[in-house]
Amino acid sequence: MSTYLVGDIHGCLDELQALLHQVEFNPEHDTLWLTGDLVSRGPQSLEVLRFVSGLGDAVRMVLGNHDLHLLAIFAGITPNKPKDKLTPLLEAEDADTLINWLRRQPVLQVDEEQKIIMGHAGITPQWDVETAKMCAREVEAILSSDSYPLFLNAMYGDMPNNWSEELTGLARLRFSTNALTRMRYCFPNGQLDMICKDAPDDAPRPLKPWFALPSLVMDEGYSVIFGHWASLEGKGTPEGVYGLDTGCCWGGEMTLLRWEDKAYFTQPSNRKKDKDKEHASVPKAM
Secondary structure, X not given: OOEEEEOOOOOOHHHHHHHHHHOOXXXXXXXXXXXXXXXXXXXXXXXXXXXXXXXXXXXXXXXXHHHHHHHHHHOOOOOOOHHHOOHHHHOOOOHHHHHHHHOOOOOOEEEOOOOEEEOOOOOOOOOOHHHHHHHXXXXXXXXXXXXXXXXXXXXXXXXXXXOOOOOOHHHHHHHHHHHHHOOOEEOXXXXXXXXXXXXXXXXXXXXXXXXXXXXXXXXXXXXXXEOOOHHHOOOOOOOOEEEOOOOHHHOOEEEEEEOOOOEEEEEEOHHHHHHHHHHHHOOOOO
């Protein structure tokens, strides 16, 4: 029995299956943790949702910002853009079934026995574990209710960007969603910055990656798993923090971490192979 943690899939089913084949993943015995962003940008979002939903209890996943964006597109709140490559999914006969399955997935995973906590973007330094679980449950409850379009319509926006127990309603849900699915940088006081997407070496002062600030969750003995931030390439995080998005849909790799022995496995992106073939087929200038 093994625990496998995989970074953002983004519609790259072939790479995911090749990676699972590398480690001989067996859904009858093993558990697969997914950092979210199952869909968008890659070519097989429909097939990814069919595959992952078919694994049943063998999967522990969280929703990412692209997954939530898909829900908003399906609800007619925001337009479907060609770059997301979601049209085959949106037009599929089983789209309703897959979307309803997706919106009932969690935004936070916590394993008390293995002391693992996973959010798509990470865990804001302003939260301890109990606060993170409480805020996640609130988002999950509205997503799985009949009122979910109201929430999806209100989730877009960068404010409020500072946690307070006094936050209520849609403002509270928006902060929690941003902290769990979009966060990269914080100000020194833990306030979220929702603008900067640069690599850490290029980020303006005084911004710091969320994982570079003192962490209440880490103080409680948890390891933090996240995806979302492909430009990190899985590097530069402190001990006990694991970034697993390595940009497969952009031509990078898909990364898997076997938790028991902390062994890493990678699978090159097919997008890279396609680009290499295109480059090789271009006649050289005389």
